[in-house]
Amino acid sequence: MKVYKITGGIILQHESKSYLLNDEWDDLINRDNLYQYLTEKAAGVKYISVENAAELIAGTLLPPISRQEVWAAGVTYLRSREARMEESADSGAADLYDKVYEAERPELFFKSLPHRVAGHNQQVYIRRDSSWNVPEPELTLFINSKGSIEGYTAGNDMSSRSIEGENALYLPQAKIYERSAALGPCLYVPEEPIPPDTTIKMSIYRNDQQVYSDETSVSRMKRSLPELAHYLFLECDFAHGCYLMTGTCLVPPNDFTLQPGDVVSIGITGIGELTNTVSYKP
Ligand code: DO4
Ligand code: MG
Incomplete structure (x- = not known):
C-alpha cells in the first residue's frame, strides 16, 4: 500500500485502486498496525479513477511528512x-x-x-x-x-x-x-x-x-x-x-x-x- 501526500489531501493506493482521503496526515499515519488500519479505511471510501489519481500525484505531490x-x-x-x-x-x-x-x-x-x-x-x-x-x-x-x-x-x-x-x-x-x-x-x-x-x-x-x-x-x-x-x-x-x-x-x-x-x-x-x-x- 502507498500513501501519497498531495496539496489538500492524501491519496491511498491499494491493490490497484486509488482513494482520495481528507484525513490529517499525522493522525492517519501514527497508528499501530498501519497496514491493517489503512486497509479498513480504504474499504469505507469510494475509489477514484487511476487517471484522476495519477493527475493529482503528478501535479501536487508533497513530501510524505507533516510534524515528524x-x-x-x-x-x-x-x-x-x-x-x-x-x-x-x-x-x-x-x-x-x-x-x-x-x-x-x-x-x-x-x-x-x-x-x-x-x-x-x-x-x-x-x-x-x-x-x-x-x-x-x-x-x-x-x-x-x-x-x-x-x-x-x-x-x-x-x-x-x-x-x-x-x-x-x-x-x-x-x-x-x-x-x-x-x-x-x-x-x-x-x-x-x-x-x-x-x-x-x-x-x-x-x-x-x-x-x-x-x-x-x-x-x-x-x-x-x-x-x-x-x-x-x-x-x-x-x-x-x-x-x-x-x-x-x-x-x-x-x-x-x-x-x-x-x-x-x-x-x-x-x-x-x-x-x-x-x-x-x-
Ligand atoms: O558519520 C557520518 C555520517 C554517516 C552517514 O550519513 C551515512 O553513513 O549514511
Ligand atoms: Mg547518510
Missing part, C-alpha cells in the same frame, strides 16, 4: 565506513568511523525538521561553502510514536564530504541545511516488513547523461532495522512518530561532486523512485 522529525543513522554499511575513513584521513578522525562501525551503539544524528525536507521532483540544495557534495540514498523508516516500524520511504541524506572530512565535529554543518534531506515519493506500508533483498539504486544525470549509477541491497547493512529504531527511541519521544534514514549504502567515487542542475534518482524496491534536481539555495 527526521533522524539518520551513519556508517551502517561497509561502503560508508570506507568513504568516511578516506575523506577524514587528513583530519586524523578516520578511527572514529572504524570504531562506530564495530560498536554496539549505532551512530544516530538529527537530520531535519519537516520544513527543510524536499519531496519528489523538488530541488535539493548543495552548500556554497562546500567543495565536495554527494547524495546519500537511504532506506528510510517511518516509526510510529510507540517505536514500531510501520512504513518506509526513499531518503536522500545530502552531505558535504569536504566539511565533514575537515573535522568530524562539523558533522551537523555537513548534514543539516536547507533542503539537505529529501523523502518520497510516498510512504510505503507493506503487510510484512520489507525483505533483506530489497534493492537500493541511485543514478545521477548531468546534461541528460548518466554520470553515476550503482545499486546494492539492504542485506548488506551491518545492523538490523529494529536495532536502529530501538536506539533512537531509548530516550526520545516522538508524539507524531518520526522518520529514520538508515545510512548510505552507495557512495560515488572520490573525484565526484554534485553540481547545480544535476538530477539524482533513488529507487527502492516496493517504494518507487525519488528524483530531485540539485541547486544552490536561491
Whole structure:
C-alpha cells in the first residue's frame, strides 16, 4: 500500500485502486498496525479513477511528512565506513568511523525538521561553502510514536564530504541545511516488513547523461532495522512518530561532486523512485 501526500489531501493506493482521503496526515499515519488500519479505511471510501489519481500525484505531490522529525543513522554499511575513513584521513578522525562501525551503539544524528525536507521532483540544495557534495540514498523508516516500524520511504541524506572530512565535529554543518534531506515519493506500508533483498539504486544525470549509477541491497547493512529504531527511541519521544534514514549504502567515487542542475534518482524496491534536481539555495 502507498500513501501519497498531495496539496489538500492524501491519496491511498491499494491493490490497484486509488482513494482520495481528507484525513490529517499525522493522525492517519501514527497508528499501530498501519497496514491493517489503512486497509479498513480504504474499504469505507469510494475509489477514484487511476487517471484522476495519477493527475493529482503528478501535479501536487508533497513530501510524505507533516510534524515528524527526521533522524539518520551513519556508517551502517561497509561502503560508508570506507568513504568516511578516506575523506577524514587528513583530519586524523578516520578511527572514529572504524570504531562506530564495530560498536554496539549505532551512530544516530538529527537530520531535519519537516520544513527543510524536499519531496519528489523538488530541488535539493548543495552548500556554497562546500567543495565536495554527494547524495546519500537511504532506506528510510517511518516509526510510529510507540517505536514500531510501520512504513518506509526513499531518503536522500545530502552531505558535504569536504566539511565533514575537515573535522568530524562539523558533522551537523555537513548534514543539516536547507533542503539537505529529501523523502518520497510516498510512504510505503507493506503487510510484512520489507525483505533483506530489497534493492537500493541511485543514478545521477548531468546534461541528460548518466554520470553515476550503482545499486546494492539492504542485506548488506551491518545492523538490523529494529536495532536502529530501538536506539533512537531509548530516550526520545516522538508524539507524531518520526522518520529514520538508515545510512548510505552507495557512495560515488572520490573525484565526484554534485553540481547545480544535476538530477539524482533513488529507487527502492516496493517504494518507487525519488528524483530531485540539485541547486544552490536561491
Ligand atoms: O558519520 C557520518 C555520517 C554517516 C552517514 O550519513 C551515512 O553513513 O549514511
Ligand atoms: Mg547518510
